[in-house]
Amino acid sequence: FDGDLDSGPSSLWVGNKRYRAVLTGWHFRWTEVDKKNRDKKTVSVPVAEVVGVEEGRVEILPQKSVEDTDKDFTVFYVKRSSSGGSYGLLWRLGRIQFSCASRVLRDQWTKHLRTALKTHSPLRPHRLLVFINPFGGKKKGRQIYHSLVAPLFELAGISSHVIVTERANQARDHLLKKDLTGFDGVVCVGGDGMFSELLHGLIGRTQQEAGLCENDPAAALQPCPLHIGIIPAGSTDCVCYATVGVIDPVTSALHIIIGDSQPLDVCSVRQSSARVRYSVSLLGYGFYGDVLAESEKHRWMGPLRYDYSGTVVYLSNRSYSGVVQYLPADPLLSSPRDKTRCLAGCSVCSRSTERLFPHSSDSGSLYSSHFSQFSPGSEGQWVSVEGRFRCISLTCMSSSCARSPLGLSPSAHLADGTGDLVLVWDTHPLGFLKFLHRHTSTQDQFDLPFVEVHRVKAVRFSAPSGREEQEYEEIGGLSGETDEGQREYVDTVSRNGSRQHLAERAVTHEQKTATPFLCGLCCRKSPAVSVWNCDGEILPFTDIVCK
Numbered sequence: 001f002d003g004d005l006d007s008g009p010s011s012l013w014v015g016n017k018r019y020r021a022v023l024t025g026w027h028f029r030w031t032e033v034d035k036k037n038r039d040k041k042t043v044s045v046p047v048a049e050v051v052g053v054e055e056g057r058v059e060i061l062p063q064k065s066v067e068d069t070d071k072d073f074t075v076f077y078v079k080r081s082s083s084g085g086s087y088g089l090l091w092r093l094g095r096i097q098f099s100c101a102s103r104v105l106r107d108q109w110t111k112h113l114r115t116a117l118k119t120h121s122p123l124r125p126h127r128l129l130v131f132i133n134p135f136g137g138k139k140k141g142r143q144i145y146h147s148l149v150a151p152l153f154e155l156a157g158i159s160s161h162v163i164v165t166e167r168a169n170q171a172r173d174h175l176l177k178k179d180l181t182g183f184d185g186v187v188c189v190g191g192d193g194m195f196s197e198l199l200h201g202l203i204g205r206t207q208q209e210a211g212l213c214e215n216d217p218a219a220a221l222q223p224c225p226l227h228i229g230i231i232p233a234g235s236t237d238c239v240c241y242a243t244v245g246v247i248d249p250v251t252s253a254l255h256i257i258i259g260d261s262q263p264l265d266v267c268s269v270r271q272s273s274a275r276v277r278y279s280v281s282l283l284g285y286g287f288y289g290d291v292l293a294e295s296e297k298h299r300w301m302g303p304l305r306y307d308y309s310g311t312v313v314y315l316s317n318r319s320y321s322g323v324v325q326y327l328p329a330d331p332l333l334s335s336p337r338d339k340t341r342c343l344a345g346c347s348v349c350s351r352s353t354e355r356l357f358p359h360s361s362d363s364g365s366l367y368s369s370h371f372s373q374f375s376p377g378s379e380g381q382w383v384s385v386e387g388r389f390r391c392i393s394l395t396c397m398s399s400s401c402a403r404s405p406l407g408l409s410p411s412a413h414l415a416d417g418t419g420d421l422v423l424v425w426d427t428h429p430l431g432f433l434k435f436l437h438r439h440t441s442t443q444d445q446f447d448l449p450f451v452e453v454h455r456v457k458a459v460r461f462s463a464p465s466g467r468e469e470q471e472y473e474e475i476g477g478l479s480g481e482t483d484e485g486q487r488e489y490v491d492t493v494s495r496n497g498s499r500q501h502l503a504e505r506a507v508t509h510e511q512k513t514a515t516p517f518l519c520g521l522c523c524r525k526s527p528a529v530s531v532w533n534c535d536g537e538i539l540p541f542t543d544i545v546c547k
């Protein structure tokens, strides 16, 4: 097998070890052979995961170095690393330097590998528009991109146009207004807030080009032709964590390079007269809204601001009244308690796509069909609940992050057209602390008597009328529950199937006489309403409809 590459495997050397290398349609394999021509270890790399092929002896990270020799070539590929307990989710740049018997053979190898790459990886991007938020997370966005990501893009032959943002919403406005011709995708170097900017920009731009008004609730939105790549450089990076499984710029860059993609459910959030917003990770009211509002005052603290604000808001011991209505998803397909974990290639998501969008072959028609599901008359039975909540959250993905490895809803699906609605009823502060604490462990946060979780297709929320709130403000925001096991509201099922928590008012009297849990922060009057945290942005309205 020493001869011409076209006639089969050929001999290559790595140092003084001899290898038999072969390029079959989808794989590049090299097997070490001993002096008696017996096979030893084989390494097989899918062609789709070859990052680049270079003549000579080349090194890329941490710094580029090239030794331009005649008979050598270097192959860079995706190498799965199991360090850090991430079981292969962490990707590294693998590198192997081969020596050939002749320059002719070397040129054949590089030519064949490059051709195979083009043939077997048609979805790789060639030109990317990169937005760096220099102030996200620990303010290392620029450094992360230039030292870890740009060299990989260059190796993979990707040209990138880089914009370092100078203000919030610059990336969104650029995507809405500037010429995007020639770009195969956009890349966000930042956190979830930055991702949200790009998401809004791309969805808005696509509707503009299609002549649609995205604020029109009846509009069937068009799909975005460009993908969004995320290089994590924010504080929580939850969208990156939930989709890739690790927060690591090199892993994310490699996914972008090989053209990986993961569809995501996007939830539209609107108030009758206001501009539509989109959420993929957390739409939260009560605790989550209050923490965001508090943390915005302390941006200078960096990622620490969330710990600080979380503590302050927890100690202020607030709960809020409201009416939540939701449209349940089909319980036979999946459930938020079924202990599944959605990853790329998830069978529930692929089956949902087939079922929900039978005539679509791409994510394109997926989006418009999604909206047509909610046209009048096609809706199922809405369920209505009313009462006081510590928090209400809706998430279209697990929303896991380094702090909460399983996330807000561990079994939520990334792309099945549903979201998980978590209702945390008002409870004793220690009960709520237990709920919050369980997010940081593997304990089931839904296995608490004051917590409900529902897989839903749509949600409506309205804050109560002013009178009830006045009553509440006089009380000073004390919890109506004496024990986490003893709920003081009653669930009834009305004829149309909607549940109402009717005994809410009965609690009021006891609230008036209850002893405060802590003095100071928690004895302060609660505000009448909280705010909605929509993927890290405060919504300027309280009553919302989400689909």
Ligand SMILES: Nc1ncnc2c1ncn2[C@@H]1O[C@H](COP(=O)(O)OP(=O)(O)OP(=O)(O)O)[C@@H](O)[C@H]1O
Residues within 6 Å of the ligand: 132, 133, 134, 135, 136, 137, 138, 164, 165, 166, 167, 168, 169, 189, 190, 191, 192, 193, 194, 195, 197, 233, 234, 235, 236, 237, 238, 536
């Ligand atoms: N140059 C800039 N100056 C000020 N704000 C910016 C700039 N560029 C982007 N932003 C805004 O900063 C906000 C936060 O950015 P980002 O999400 O990158 O970091 P983070 O908040 O630290 O991380 P995370 O959202 O993951 O918690 C975003 O909403 C974005 O709109």
